[in-house]
Amino acid sequence: MPPGRKPEPPEERFWKYIEKCDDGCWRWRGSKINTGYGLIYINGKTVYTHRFSYGLHHPITTPMSENDLLILHNCNNPACCNPAHLRLGTQQENMDDRTKQRRETRGEEHYNAKLTEKQVLEIRARYAAGGTSHQELADQYGVSETTIYYVNNRKSWLHI
16 A cells, blocks of 8 residues: 555445345455455454455444354355345354255265265165175275265265
8 A cells, every 4th residue: 555545444445346236145256265255354354255244234242253153145145245145143054054055065076075876875785785894895995994884874975
């Protein structure tokens, strides 16, 4: 910033990067993280833009830390800053929303998947038929015995 020039107030910087869209969302057009959430730098701290917008439009009387209530999106658009699309919620509510809206990656789409859906069905069928242990299946499919246990006891791959 040139000498003698006052810093721009955060609210002014915020509004510079808002695009009001036909779907009602106020899309953040500035810096974002890879999940699509907007970021703004305020008083030496990086802040999520949807949290900034919520606080701007719904002043909170007690300080809200990152460990307290979350700001959830009703529109499922992480770049949205429209306070009408935002609400306070818990981490559990956030996870429930993610599941209900089917936003989580599952099965083969998950970045850490070691098995395919076809293999999971094979593992379940072979184990149900008897004559093979979790460890034998783990060795054959190149995964841990715990992974096979979770597959067979439906603690993972619940969608198939």
